[in-house]
Amino acid sequence: MTFRAKQSVRRFILGTAALACACAGTLSAAAAPANLAYDKPAPTINPKLTALSKAMQPKVYKVSNRVYVAVGYGDANSTMVIGDDGLIIIDTTESLTSGRAVEAEFRKISKLPVKGIIYTHHHMDHLGGAAAFVQPQDAMSGKVTVISQADTMKLLASSETAKANPLFTRDIMTARFAYMFGAYLPKGPEGVVNNGTGPAMVAGPVGLVPPNKLVDDTLDVTIAGVRLHIVRTPGETDDAISVWMPDLKMLATGDLLMGETFPNLYTLRGAEIRNPITWYRSIDRVRAFPAEYLVLSHGRPALGRDKVASVLTNHRDAIQYVHDQAVRLMNKGYGPDELAAAISQLPPHLRDDPYLAQFYGSVSSSVRQLYASYFGWFEGDPTTLNLLPPKDRAQRNLALMGGEAHVVAEAQKALAARDYRWVADMLTDVIRVNPSNMNARKLKAQALRQLGYAEVNANARNWYLTSAQELEGAPLQIQNDWFRGVASPQARVAQFNAMPGRAIIGLFAPRLQAERTLDVHKTLAFVLSDSGDQAGIEIRRGIAEVYTQAPPSPDFTVSTTKAALARLAAGDTTLAHLIESNAATVQGDRQGAETFMSYFDPPLKDWSDLHFTTR
Ligand SMILES: [Zn+2]
Structure with missing residues (x-):
């Protein structure tokens, strides 16, 4: 590492240490075996989400004699590979609290020293717990090999993959993050059930260990006697890497597969387009390896040559299907709303793959984003080139629709008929014109709640339920220790100071x-x-x-x-x-x-x- 890179790593560690002070009320490692997801059935939770929560019970899965993966101790997994005279840890979960809980479990299996750490990409749920496994000075001295892609640290400093400076939009992005992850909701039947990828983010200080060996496109290295063939696999992020261990027939793909879910080609919190073609080609790159074991950084491992092959093939096929069919319909003149209506599900053989339910990524959101990435906002009707301002239009629409009272009465009827999407839609103009119409707000809140309760997508559920709370007029209060740390003033100062x-x-x-x-x-x-x-x-x-x-x-x-x-x-x-x-x-x-x-x-x-x- 250059001196400048070392300086920036030091700054980062100082910055994250400052962040740690903001995270009061951390979970203790001793409480680890409790499921961090809410896993009891309720009429207000889609049964598929409850089933996913049950699969997120904290557990160390034995993949093979040499490979173990800890699932459910934090939002992300951590994998331990047992070498001849040391351990390799792939991803470290999001905080020292979750990292230590995993480390304690791994220590029941092996007492060998950790000789290598691999970060699959720069997202904090993969890096934050590193210091639970090794000391930063052992990475600085080279005693432990810490591997990341060459751009990982740079991306970490700006926290997203956007080419525009994501810190420009930090305020609104953080607010969107809160809606998406349900930071204002309680955990439970009326609130957060799980995160779609993992049970929940575990609050606590962050313990980053800087990388000392960087991968550009490929890297072959042997650590603790284990041969590693590391390849760059951009998809969710540009700096993503996957690890192939030929002697163990083991493939670790980080978030190239985002867990037991259709991937987030688009994220509701907002991000630049994640290129689907790049993504499925990256999966093709690792499909070339004859893997018998597949470990992901979210969700449970897949075991057996046929199973691994089908998980990988179905995943890349799902991504290509969504991309290609969206493009096909765009070429027939479909706009984003029409695309979302036409392509909201995968074909049955992919829809029924347990690794492809829309728990985190959403097909209809993805096709809208694809439209935007190919064409931007303009759909071709020049009316939209110079529309009346939103409030003015709403006023005129409302007058045409027969006025506030009439629309509210119609919404009441539609709610009784469980026509929830229509209730929410028709009340938008009423609330825009008269935000203090509590009847309208409460009706819309009820509709959004019902939509949220039925949702299989965790992000959409959280957004519906948070918006319902907003409409009901209750103050939005942070309920989530992890988000409290992210949103703290100290975190902002630390991030800028880095x-x-x-x-x-x-x-x-x-x-x-x-x-x-x-x-x-x-x-x-x-x-x-x-x-x-x-x-x-x-x-x-x-x-x-x-x-x-x-x-x-x-x-x-x-x-x-x-x-x-x-x-x-x-x-x-x-x-x-x-x-x-x-x-x-x-x-x-x-x-x-x-x-x-x-x-x-x-x-x-x-x-x-x-x-x-x-x-
Ligand atoms: Zn992740």
């Missing part, structure tokens, strides 16, 4: 209040004493040009530290506070510099202020 100073400056640009600055033309320079960065922002009539070096002829120069700048960007402090506490000094007009910084929106304080159903 970035280079020049990159932190870039976060300000899309927060500029253009309407206040149409006549402003000023430049502010930052000098960061701790990181040595110089950077700046020029506000020029409604845009903020970012300089990643000292800007020419600044009107103000602010000298501070990168840590203080991270707090400023995170909305944890103001320039005035930094100056008053001697954490920053200004060269030039101090008042002018404070006004300059006031032109930028602060980040969101409270996620529950962001609503999606009552806008």
Whole structure:
């Protein structure tokens, strides 16, 4: 690793340590055997989701004499491979709490030292528990081989695979995350049942161990006498890798298969398109290996040559089916809504594959996303090029439909007829025009609840039930310790502080209040004493040009530290506070510099202020 890479790893570890402080009330390792999913049947839960929860009981599965996989101790699995004189751990679950619970179980099977760690990709549910298995210094010294794809650390720092800076949309993405994972819902029959991929995210401090051996496309390496052939298999993420162990006939695919579920080609929280062609070709790459054992990083292992082959083949076929049939219908002129109506299920032989139920990914969501990825938003009817604004349209529609009271009365009838999708739809305009119509809101909430109760897709269930809560007017309160950590102000400061100073400056640009600055033309320079960065922002009539070096002829120069700048960007402090506490000094007009910084929106304080159903 280069010095710079080491620095960024150190920063990251410090950042995640800070995150840990925000996660109060962690589960204890001793409580591990309890199923983290809700697994009791209820009329408010689709029986298939209950069955999936039952399959998520914490258990270490013996795959072969040398391979064990821990399922159900966290959202993701961890796999142990027993070599001649040491262990290899593939993925480490999301936190030290879940990682330690797994490590304790593995130690009942083998006392050999851990000689290798493999991260299959950069998502935190695969990395966060690493320090439960090895010490970071043993990775830094090279005593333990820690393998990841070459881009994994970079992607981890920005937390998604998007080419646009995902930190620009951190606020809204976090709010969407809360709806999708049911962060405002209790666990149980009226709330969260499982995550679709695994039972639940386990809260706790994160213990990252930096990689010291990077894979570009392929890597052949022997650890503890076990031959590993590692191949890059992009799909869910660009940095995904799979591990083939020819002597053990064992294949580990990370999230190339996302568990016992159709994959998330699209995720409701929002992400760039995950290319389906790339994805199924990656599965083809590993289908070439004569595997007898398949371990995934979510869900139970598949055993036996025929079973492994059918799981892999059906998975890639399901992805190709969805892609190809969507494209076929697009070529006949179908738009996204028509695609979703036409393609909501896989063909029977794939639909009935227990590894392909739509617990996490959804076929109809995927085909909509495919439309967007090929064409963007425009479907071809120019009416939509210049529609009336939403509220205006809603008002006119409502008048045509006979007014609020009439629509609410019709919705009542439709609810009695269990026509839930229609109830939810027809009340949208009523609520848009008159958000305080509690009759309408409660009716729509009832409809959404019924849709949620029937759902097999965990993400959609959580979203329906959260929106119902929103409509009923109850305050949205975080119920989930893991999300509480993610959404904490400390997490935001830690995440920003893990970035280079020049990159932190870039976060300000899309927060500029253009309407206040149409006549402003000023430049502010930052000098960061701790990181040595110089950077700046020029506000020029409604845009903020970012300089990643000292800007020419600044009107103000602010000298501070990168840590203080991270707090400023995170909305944890103001320039005035930094100056008053001697954490920053200004060269030039101090008042002018404070006004300059006031032109930028602060980040969101409270996620529950962001609503999606009552806008
Ligand atoms: Zn995962």
